[in-house]
Amino acid sequence: MKLAVASGKGGTGKSMVAANLAFTLAWTxxxxxxxxxxxxxxxxxxxxxxxxTRDVTVPVPVVDDSLCDRCGKCGEVxxxxxxxxxxxxVLFFPELCxxxxxxxxxxxxxxxxEEPKRIGTLSCxxxxxxxxxxxxxxxxxxxxxxxxxxxxxxxxAQDSVVIFDTAPGTxxxxxxxxxxxxxxxxxxxxxxxxxxxxxxxxxVAARLDIPAGIIINRSDGEDTDTLRFCTDHxxxxxxxxxxxxxxxxxxxxxxxxxxxxxxxxxxxxxxFMKCRSLAGVEx
Amino acid sequence: xxxxxxxxxxTPDARVEERxxxxxxxxxxxxxxxxxxxxxxxxxxxxxxxxPKSAQLVIAHKAGALISGxxxxxxxxxxxxxxxxxxxxxxxxxxxxxxxxxxxxxxxQAG
Numbered sequence: 001m002k003l004a005v006a007s008g009k010g011g012t013g014k015s016m017v018a019a020n021l022a023f024t025l026a027w028t029x030x031x032x033x034x035x036x037x038x039x040x041x042x043x044x045x046x047x048x049x050x051x052x053t054r055d056v057t058v059p060v061p062v063v064d065d066s067l068c069d070r071c072g073k074c075g076e077v078x079x080x081x082x083x084x085x086x087x088x089x090v091l092f093f094p095e096l097c098x099x100x101x102x103x104x105x106x107x108x109x110x111x112x113x114e115e116p117k118r119i120g121t122l123s124c125x126x127x128x129x130x131x132x133x134x135x136x137x138x139x140x141x142x143x144x145x146x147x148x149x150x151x152x153x154x155x156x157a158q159d160s161v162v163i164f165d166t167a168p169g170t171x172x173x174x175x176x177x178x179x180x181x182x183x184x185x186x187x188x189x190x191x192x193x194x195x196x197x198x199x200x201x202x203x204v205a206a207r208l209d210i211p212a213g214i215i216i217n218r219s220d221g222e223d224t225d226t227l228r229f230c231t232d233h234x235x236x237x238x239x240x241x242x243x244x245x246x247x248x249x250x251x252x253x254x255x256x257x258x259x260x261x262x263x264x265x266x267x268x269x270x271x272f273m274k275c276r277s278l279a280g281v282e283x
Numbered sequence: 284x285x286x287x288x289x290x291x292x293x294t295p296d297a298r299v300e301e302r303x304x305x306x307x308x309x310x311x312x313x314x315x316x317x318x319x320x321x322x323x324x325x326x327x328x329x330x331x332x333x334x335p336k337s338a339q340l341v342i343a344h345k346a347g348a349l350i351s352g353x354x355x356x357x358x359x360x361x362x363x364x365x366x367x368x369x370x371x372x373x374x375x376x377x378x379x380x381x382x383x384x385x386x387x388x389x390x391x392q393a394g
Contacts, residue, residue, distance in 0.1 A: 075339060081332020084339050084361045091364060093357050096332045 001281050002162045004036075004177055004184040004210070008197030010168030012187045013217035013241070016251055017271075018165035019046040020258045024268040025161060026130035032159040036177035037167040038120060038136035038148045045254050047127035051135070056151045057116035058099040058144060063090045067111035074103035074112060095143050120148045122155060132159065145173040153177070170197075170204045178208055182279035185238060185271075187215045190223045198226070202233060211278045213238040215271075238274045239267060284314050286385065287346035287367075288378045293321035295378040301352025304333035310378050311344050314386060317379075320344075334358030341367065350381050350390065369393040 005018040015037070022033040023046075035041040044051070061074070061083070072085040082096035083103055094117060104112040120138040127133055136152035138145050145167070153176075156162045166177040178184055184205050188198040198214070205212040213236045216223050220243060230237050241247065250260045258264045289306035290297040295317070300306035305327050312319040322344065326333040334354075338361035341349055348368040362369060371393040372381040384390045 078332070079330075081326075081329075081335040081357070084335045086342065086361070086365050089364065091335070091361055093332075093335060093360075096335070096357065 001160070001183070001276060001279055002164065002181045003275050003279070004164040004166055004181040005187060006166040006174055006178060006184050006201055006205075007168055007187045008170060008199075008201035009188065009194050012168075012189045012194060013215075014168070014187050015042050015046075015165050016217070016257070017185065017187050017215055017239075018163050019043055020256055020264065021268050021272060022131055022133075022163050023128070023256050023258050024265045025272060026128045027265070028130070030130050030132070030159070030161065032132040032134065032156045032162045034152050034156050034162060034164045035133070035135040036149045036152060036164050036173070038138040038145050038152070038173070039167060041135045041137055043133060043165055044123070044125070044135050046256055047125070047131070047133050049125040049127035049133070051123040051125035051133075053121050053123040055118050056120050056122050056136070056148050057118050058147050059101065059114035060094055060097050060099060060117045061092065061101075061103050061112045062115050063092065064111045064113070065089075067109045068107075069109055069111075071108065073106045073108065077102045077106045098144075099147065119144050122148075122152055124155065132156075146176045149173055149176045153180075168197075170200045174201075174204065175208070178205065178210055181210055182281065183211045183213070183275050185213050185215055185275060187217055188226060189218045190216060190220045190226055192225070195225050195229060199229065202235065211280075213274060213278050215239045215241070217241045218243040236274065236278070238278075239271050284347045285311055285345055286314050286348040286350060286382065287311050287341045287344065288372075288381055289349075289351040290321070290378050293323070295319055295382070297378055299350065299352065299372050299376065299378055299381050301373055303349075303351040303354045303358055304337045305329075306337070306351065309337075309341060309344070311346060312378070312382055314348075314382060317382065332357075335361050338362045338365075338367075348385070350385060354393065 025031040035043040075085040084091040123135045167173045188194045288310045289300040290308040309322045338358040342365045370390040
């Protein structure tokens, strides 16, 4: 089963949920945890462990000036403005390039070839016997999170139970992480901002046709507006985590709730069972 | 000299648009005779990379200078490579006002 943990609003506790769920499941089976928040990965902080790391690259065009006759076809086909052809030279803006290869295909002089350009790294580690952790880390300043997330997901493609921790928000990196998942849990908090962004995230999951359940974190004990929204939209609240200084302190020192307070493991086991039924997986 | 001014409308009485790549119109004007041609910007609502694409359009119309509010780094690289002089105009006036300032040499050359 492929399960995504998303949120809309940042800082609601996605990584906390993903890390504790993976920690709990690793006692009884194999689980792969993928950090898809490649602009700011943090799951490795909960699971320090030696990792093997490799570069991730995307192909970018290189123009051979001796073959190019500045016909301009590459600049016309580029939908992203990454190639500009001037009368005496070709200008290339790598940060605008989406590596579609269109320029290379249309070049009548075969003057364009592709070369790999590094966008970040992919790390793989085994911090616990049943747990595999895959972390994508985008190079600072690089705007292309999506191909790196795609590569991180590919690394986990053959694994049976995979948890994807997504970036906050509802933009391309979140869509890429959610795409193809069997179910997603949306972590929210009982604040107006949390609810506002939850509404956006619920809409995204619906458009991607991915079943979604809700986790209320830092609950104020009432959660009136959030519960009303969930009832109105037929969304199950799968777990409620209280607003607690004890939990915050555990989290802040980089520890795991389920390690320090093992009684929480049954809650995370129950969460996983709910996710399975949400995804339509047979028990 | 033919100069290009980013504009909110299709005539010299329109306000100067301060964004370059997403300007609704490019007014191409002969700075001596003030005869002009208005070109609707096909990239005004584009998803991305509109700066270099708009710059290419300005170059294709053989403008020797550009008057706009703010030109981004990629568009600037294209325009400077093609030898287009960049002038900043952010006083909120019309295209004609900007051209008069250009002719009086009171516009600040940007970059």
